[in-house]
Amino acid sequence: MAYFRNLDQKIKELLGLFEKDQRWLIVINADPDALASAMALKRIMARRVRAVGIAHVNEVSRPDNLAMIKLLRIPTQKLTPLLKAQYDRFAIVDSQPHHHPDFEDIDFSIILDHHPLKDEPPQAEFREIRPDYGANSSLMTEYLYNLKMRPGKLLATALVYGIKTDTQSFERPFSDVDIRAFRYLTKFYNPLLLQKIVRSEFRKEWLKYFSQAFKKVKILGQGLSVFMGTVDSPDILVILADFFLRVHNVSWDLVSGLHDDKLIVIFRGDGLRRDMGKMASQMFGDLGTAGGHRSMARAEIPLSKLERTHPQQFIWQRLGDYRKKRGRQEMAGWNRSEE
Ligand SMILES: [Mn+2]
Structure with missing residues (x-):
């Protein structure tokens, strides 16, 4: 043959x-x-x-x-x-x-x-x-x-x-x-x-963002979140989100920043327990474009929609609401399976 x-x-x-x-x-x-x-x-x-x-x-x-x-x-x-x-x-x-x-x-x-x-x-x-x-x-x-x-x-x-x-x-x-x-x-x-x-994954001018990100990162159980403030390009948020997912025992992350009068949030996950596409649309679907796949998603929200809330504060609020709702859903699922 x-x-x-x-x-x-x-x-x-x-x-x-x-x-x-x-x-x-x-x-x-x-x-x-x-x-x-x-x-x-x-x-x-x-x-x-x-x-x-x-x-x-x-x-x-x-x-x-x-x-x-x-x-x-x-x-x-x-x-x-x-x-x-x-x-x-x-x-x-x-x-x-x-x-x-x-x-x-x-x-x-x-x-x-x-x-x-x-x-x-x-x-x-x-x-x-x-x-x-x-x-x-x-x-x-x-x-x-x-x-x-x-x-x-x-x-x-x-x-x-x-x-x-x-x-x-x-x-x-x-x-x-x-x-x-x-x-x-x-x-x-x-x-x-x-x-x-x-191995050519990063540009030299991105390195400063890494050092900022290491200082700003907030660990949330199996996940983490970083708000980067204003960035030159949303690409850097994607690079960082991919990077942090490579840390052992991190199963999802959110990396957010401001660009062109928009709040941009990049979601990455291992796709096993949590669906990042759903997480993105549940957190931000009411305010802008939000969605994606199980393991990668993205939300873009015009800054005018945040009214006067600081973007970082805003993400924390939304994340808190999401986790509460998810917690309730998990409890409901638990109760059902116990019955
Ligand atoms: Mn091809």
Whole structure:
């Protein structure tokens, strides 16, 4: 049995598109899986066409993404009309044209993706969309394998990270192909480079927030809460909430702060006993947007809704009300099961 499915027909169609005088631009919404996929397609096109560029439509700010671009030398640029005008053919990987407004006015000749299909699939001369794959990097690995192109160290590391990120290290839905691609790529990747990228979690300018958070943290049994005051970006609240959940015997946390005239509360939990989505909507649903999943949730409340209560005071009140109500619910449940 072959290691991957046979793609002879698809490969013929794909290679049939390329001509020596073309300039191709690969357009992405940059995340690790998209960056790796673009790198793989660029490798496939190299020497078959005159020029291949990569362009992203989003702002790249996550430290691991920045580390990946730098360490794996991925030549991606922000998509601008000026950049676009330098190319005559366009490909999109790890996305479909309806996923972002900046994709919509581009005429794509190639679509390679793994997101769910709309009722009406997007049109392109060449298209392969595999919603059953956990990562688009796995699809790209199949193409490289069928083309007998052995991935170099940097490309293999990128594809491994793409699969690792999109499947959350195989904790999210994945297919056999994802496992096979991962296994195959680990023959060629550089584990130290991967580790360096994985460990790029924080920006230096965030460190001051950590020291503030350690001083302000309030322990509440199995949980904890931190009010950070005004922050430069709500991202830092997410980073801190994820961080504190890694403390032994902490099963949930709330990290809150002020940004753009809003009180933002990030909820994180282990998802075992407490549903953070419900907690968020019970605490703040009457005042703003509040909700999420069992293990992660978020609330955003316009400061005007707090009237004159200090935000930290306000969170304490709401948390107190929530715990009282939850306590009563637990008591009621206890009584019933005792009967
Ligand atoms: Mn993906």
